[in-house]
Amino acid sequence: MKKFKLSTFNIFMVYLAFLLGYFVYAGFAGSRLLGDDKEEYEPEGVRTHSGNSHHYRSYHK
Amino acid sequence: MIGAEVEVLEKLPETSSITCPKCSQELPCHTYAQARNIVCNKCDRIFEIREGGLLTVKQFEKYTLPPVLPLGAKGRLKGVPFTVVGFIVYQERDSHYRWREYVLFNPVQGYAYLSEFNGHWNFFQPIYDYSHGNNLHRSFVYEGATFNLFHRYYSKVVYASGEFFWNITSGSPFCTEYVAPPYIITRIKTEKQLTWLLGEYLEPELIKEAFGLQAEMPQQIGIGATEPLSGGLSFGKIKKISVIAALALLFLHLFFMIIARKEVISNTEFTFATAAAPPVQPGPETDPVTQSYLLSVNTSSAEQPPIVGPAFKLSTGLLGSSNMLVSLSAPVQNDWFATAITLRNTTTMQEYDFELGVEYYSGYEDGYSWSEGNHSTETLLSALPDGEYQTFIRPYQSQQNVPFFTLKLENDVPVWSNFWIILLLITAFPAIQYFREKNFEMRRWMNSDFSPYDQ
Numbered sequence: 045m046k047k048f049k050l051s052t053f054n055i056f057m058v059y060l061a062f063l064l065g066y067f068v069y070a071g072f073a074g075s076r077l078l079g080d081d082k083e084e085y086e087p088e089g090v091r092t093h094s095g096n097s098h099h100y101r102s103y104h105k
Numbered sequence: 106m107i108g109a110e111v112e113v114l115e116k117l118p119e120t121s122s123i124t125c126p127k128c129s130q131e132l133p134c135h136t137y138a139q140a141r142n143i144v145c146n147k148c149d150r151i152f153e154i155r156e157g158g159l160l161t162v163k164q165f166e167k168y169t170l171p172p173v174l175p176l177g178a179k180g181r182l183k184g185v186p187f188t189v190v191g192f193i194v195y196q197e198r199d200s201h202y203r204w205r206e207y208v209l210f211n212p213v214q215g216y217a218y219l220s221e222f223n224g225h226w227n228f229f230q231p232i233y234d235y236s237h238g239n240n241l242h243r244s245f246v247y248e249g250a251t252f253n254l255f256h257r258y259y260s261k262v263v264y265a266s267g268e269f270f271w272n273i274t275s276g277s278p279f280c281t282e283y284v285a286p287p288y289i290i291t292r293i294k295t296e297k298q299l300t301w302l303l304g305e306y307l308e309p310e311l312i313k314e315a316f317g318l319q320a321e322m323p324q325q326i327g328i329g330a331t332e333p334l335s336g337g338l339s340f341g342k343i344k345k346i347s348v349i350a351a352l353a354l355l356f357l358h359l360f361f362m363i364i365a366r367k368e369v370i371s372n373t374e375f376t377f378a379t380a381a382a383p384p385v386q387p388g389p390e391t392d393p394v395t396q397s398y399l400l401s402v403n404t405s406s407a408e409q410p411p412i413v414g415p416a417f418k419l420s421t422g423l424l425g426s427s428n429m430l431v432s433l434s435a436p437v438q439n440d441w442f443a444t445a446i447t448l449r450n451t452t453t454m455q456e457y458d459f460e461l462g463v464e465y466y467s468g469y470e471d472g473y474s475w476s477e478g479n480h481s482t483e484t485l486l487s488a489l490p491d492g493e494y495q496t497f498i499r500p501y502q503s504q505q506n507v508p509f510f511t512l513k514l515e516n517d518v519p520v521w522s523n524f525w526i527i528l529l530l531i532t533a534f535p536a537i538q539y540f541r542e543k544n545f546e547m548r549r550w551m552n553s554d555f556s557p558y559d560q
Binding site for chain 1: 335338342343346347350353354357358360361423424425426427428453454455456457458459460484485486487488489517520522523524526527530531534
């Protein structure tokens with residue numbers, strides 16, 4: 045059996061496979077890679093946030 | 106001994122010996138009748154081998170650095186067993202640059218050479234299927250590779266030991282080097298003949314292993330003329346693979362665009378009551394998708410309870426989740442309008458909160474009309490778990506002069522940002538490799554008088 049060697053080429057191919065695989069997963073799961081600005085509340089009241097950042101906007105001129 | 110023994114059994118002939126006529130040192134001789142010069146490694150005299158005996162040609166000055174590959178060392182390179190039969194230190198006639206060459210011998214395959222300069226090694230073998238004669242070419246193609254002129258110089262021998270099949274002290278050969286890393290072709294022109302050698306870069310560790318050397322190999326300095334970029338992955342190759350990956354990504358994205366349902370699950374207009382149209386109890390009307398709500402003007406206040414908006418069910422995601430595009434539009438004019446929205450999963454009671462807001466301002470100043478902002482906005486909710494949901498809406502505004510707003514919920518839409526991010530990450534690798542390779546090549550060609558980067 046041929047041994048897998050960690051060459052730059054193999055790293056690159058694994059990298060591409062990961063990217064395309066993650067794209068397919070995100071496509072089927074309806075995920076947005078950048079996340080979103082929604083906040084999640086668990087039934088017990090625990091708050092989690094799915095986005096990278098969140099800010100309460102003020103629409104005052 | 107016959108050739109088959111050398112090739113099949115990998116035997117090399119026994120070594121004969123010649124006695125140095127000056128110091129009586131026994132000199133091993135591997136190449137027998139082919140040897141024309143032999144150098145005594147004790148008294149450093151070079152002799153010409155003649156029928157009548159050895160004729161002294163000259164005596165070298167003592168060379169203090171021992172050869173990395175000792176004379177008589179045996180090793181296999183490119184599948185061929187070789188014996189080291191000669192060691193020569195060359196110097197450019199018109200400069201101080203020196204390099205070392207090891208003459209390798211195999212009774213069937215003939216001669217090959219290992220050249221070492223600044224710790225970089227090349228394995229040379231003669232070629233007979235190419236020549237452009239005495240003409241100076243800046244580049245040429247051989248075996249599909251483009252070789253570019255790298256260096257020209259006259260060489261001279263400053264030290265040698267071992268045996269040689271040519272007269273190593275005659276004249277100063279004119280050498281011209283063409284490189285196509287990891288290959289090099291060297292044209293060696295003497296008064297009597299023209300020789301072409303094809304070389305290939307070898308890692309020092311490979312030579313150390315092939316000859317079973319124990320000592321450390323010479324430290325590498327700078328970038329070798331034929332040294333390949335580490336990792337063995339050229340920009341050209343990486344570019345081809347990346348283009349294929351980008352095309353695969355495009356097809357995948359088209360696939361997701363085709364299967365995306367883009368289902369409008371709610372398109373609701375919320376109207377604030379006026380004197381002409383008094384407020385009624387908010388609630389859904391007959392059409393489950395296109396609904397209307399009539400709200401009290403006081404609804405737009407933080408103290409009021411949220412409006413119970415449309416309910417919907419998500420059961421579409423292959424992996425148990427799907428995205429949702431939420432769009433808000435309101436006819437704001439020099440004003441802003443915003444709403445907080447809660448999606449409550451009535452099965453798990455998990456809640457998702459987010460805000461949407463629009464603002465639009467315009468005017469006329471100093472002879473110019475201007476505007477900024479938008480009447481509509483949207484946000485994409487990522488990976489909402491399947492289930493039944495109830496929306497709660499809490500609008501707020503500053504002057505109570507926005508008559509209505511519209512909220513649209515669209516399930517399972519294609520996400521373009523995913524496509525662009527993955528495409529960016531695919532192209533990042535070749536982009537980095539391009540700059541690495543360019544920088545590497547510029548450093549390589551700094552050692553050449555014919556650098557394409559000087560133009």
